[in-house]
Amino acid sequence: MPTIQEAALVLNQYYGIKKPKIEWIQNEPDKAVWKVIDNKETYILKSDYRSSKSFTPSITLQYALSQQGLKVPEVIATKQRKLCTKQGEHRYYLSKYISGGPASIIDRVRIIGDYHQHATWPSSLTSNQQPSALKNGINRWISEYQLKLKELMKWKDQYSLPYIQPCIQLAEKCIRVSSRRAPLLADHLTSVNNRRWLVHGDLTHLNVIKTPSGDLWIIDLEHSRIDSPIKDIRYLLPRVVLSSYYKEYFTRFPEGTSFKELYYIDAIFPHSLHFYLGGSIRQMKLPLKSSQVQEIVSDELAKDDMISKELGGIK
Known part of the structure; x- marks a missing residue:
């Protein structure tokens, strides 16, 4: 060190x-x-x-x-x-x-919308994403869901968390729907490569700073890369969708509306629950707080209900 x-x-x-x-x-x-x-x-x-x-x-x-x-x-x-x-x-x-404090959910929605609209991989740098790998990109997208699903199922048994079963069903639903929308995903990944869109890669509340004057700054770009903007906003989506902040996001990143359906499909997956459980287990914050887990499960289910209505009641 x-x-x-x-x-x-x-x-x-x-x-x-x-x-x-x-x-x-x-x-x-x-x-x-x-x-x-x-x-x-x-x-x-x-x-x-x-x-x-x-x-x-x-x-x-x-x-x-x-x-x-x-x-x-x-x-x-x-x-x-x-x-x-x-x-x-x-x-x-x-x-x-940059001096300031952590940003709110709506602040993060605003700054990441602006980032997705204006930040592109510089031509002076070799692209870290090859268009020829498009098919593999689709497979990786789905396999990432499958890996997280396996972990949720393991944690359910290992830590006696029967109340996360509805979120496991959400994960299975997300995989089914995503697999059926593979052509749309292919179009999206093509746009990602052609337009050299960037993700921040680690959009925690600590990595967006709000200064005393009200300016918003993004810090810690070590994980930024050419990738789908969807991956930045997935951890915000439970609260974003439940409070309709997603409208603010698409106002700032209008090109994202072409793939709004994919944003919603990705949001079906219980990313926030997986993030919380995985982080708690890795940091040895055990036993897990039942009330915290159940609150996240409740948010995920409410989010899914709203998203399903947006997508015409998908199953």
Whole structure:
């Protein structure tokens, strides 16, 4: 794991920042993060923790998007005019620090709608998605549902959660409906590739910052890639659909309305329940809170009822 001493060396040698105040923020599976205060300027310094093929391209992407005027933190070039540097076994990059607090659901809907409309993979970067892999892309889409379904079934038995059975049935319904809509999915993935649409890839409430002036910023682009915008909004959909915020999303990303049916079909799957259960189990937050699980199940069922009406009562 990179140390504060190593971070200070990088700041001195490559950025000319001599005696900053460095605060450790967090270590994640793929990166370490520090807050750096130098005189009146504040930055974020990140280092890859494990070798990641997406780390360096994501820095170039973040720089390109900030230069285009999108609300993503500006990457600071080194004294050698490079966007990142390597010290020892780790790579580092520095970006502007955005001060503010976590954004609400509607704020995340707005910022991701704008991101999907305006953010595209720069022509200067090699595409990380090959159009020739379209058929495999469809298979992966369906197999992702199937894998999550298997995990839900395993967790139901392993942790004695009989009340998630209705959500297991939602997952099975999603797989059936998605398989029948394969041609629409093929059209969508073709558009994703042709238009070089981007997903953020990790749209948690912590990765959208609302500043005191009301501006919204997206941070942590390490998982951004060419992929379906549907995958960004799926974890918001239970609350988005139940409160009709999805209208705000499609207003900001009008091209998404061409594939609104796929958004709804994807939303049938109980992604939020899978996310909560999986996260709790991985973080050893056991036993699982029955009331929390049942609340999520209730939201998923209410969401499915609304979506089914939107899609004409699909089964």
